[in-house]
Amino acid sequence: MLGKSELVIMAATSLDGFLAKDDNVDWLNALDMPEGAFDYQAFVSTIDVVVMGRKSYEVTKGFGELYPTKKVVVLSRSLPTVPEEHIKVINIESVKDLQDALGPDKQRVWIQGGGDVFGQLLEADVVDDIMIFIQPVAIGRGQSMFSGLKGELYLELTEHVLHTNGSMMLRYKG
Numbered sequence: 001m002l003g004k005s006e007l008v009i010m011a012a013t014s015l016d017g018f019l020a021k022d023d024n025v026d027w028l029n030a031l032d033m034p035e036g037a038f039d040y041q042a043f044v045s046t047i048d049v050v051v052m053g054r055k056s057y058e059v060t061k062g063f064g065e066l067y068p069t070k071k072v073v074v075l076s077r078s079l080p081t082v083p084e085e086h087i088k089v090i091n092i093e094s095v096k097d098l099q100d101a102l103g104p105d106k107q108r109v110w111i112q113g114g115g116d117v118f119g120q121l122l123e124a125d126v127v128d129d130i131m132i133f134i135q136p137v138a139i140g141r142g143q144s145m146f147s148g149l150k151g152e153l154y155l156e157l158t159e160h161v162l163h164t165n166g167s168m169m170l171r172y173k174g
């Protein structure tokens with residue numbers, strides 16, 4: 001929790017733990033997702049705020065998926081602002097900066113990524129729920145899911161689901 005807000009991570013990784021390769025997720029889009037494996041739209045409908053790092057913002061923008069009906073927070077030290085009016089750009093030195101940006105209301109916040117941001121917020125111990133969809137493809141190199149971690153992260157598994165295409169959902173308590 002951060003203030004009254006619930007923070008959730010939901011991400012897909014390769015079998016070797018990468019979120020992206022050369023800053024793209026073509027390998028993910030090439031996979032056949034089994035019917036009913038995960039209702040992405042239903043998940044997004046539960047979200048009030050999307051938080052992402054500047055690199056994820058640039059990739060997401062390329063897909064045209066900047067969640068115009070939601071509050072979006074982009075973390076950056078290099079971008080002063082972005083053109084989209086519903087997006088706030090912030091620099092976080094401590095989680096208090098993120099809490100200030102979220103405000104006092106009770107909200108469900110999707111930490112969209114990437115690994116730099118995941119690592120920092122997990123290390124700060126403010127994430128409530130972590131859902132990782134491990135895909136049956138190894139990509140050899142790329143952006144690690146936990147690149148922002150300085151130390152080790154020990155997690156408690158709360159759920160696991162094996163899908164017919166060989167992908168696995170692992171869910172952990174933050």
Ligand SMILES: NC(=O)c1ccc[n+]([C@@H]2O[C@H](COP(=O)([O-])OP(=O)(O)OC[C@H]3O[C@@H](n4cnc5c(N)ncnc54)[C@H](OP(=O)(O)O)[C@@H]3O)[C@@H](O)[C@H]2O)c1
Binds near residue numbers: 013117
């Ligand atoms: N497979 C998935 O589910 C999934 C999910 C999310 C992302 N991705 C992919 O992951 C890749 C990006 O991940 P990434 O780990 O390389 O980068 P990222 O976390 O998206 O962005 C890193 C950037 O965020 C900014 N930042 C990080 N911490 C900050 C802080 N405390 N205060 C202010 N700014 C901060 C910095 O931007 P500045 O350099 O501007 O200062 C930093 O360079 C993309 O290719 C994306 O498509 C995949």
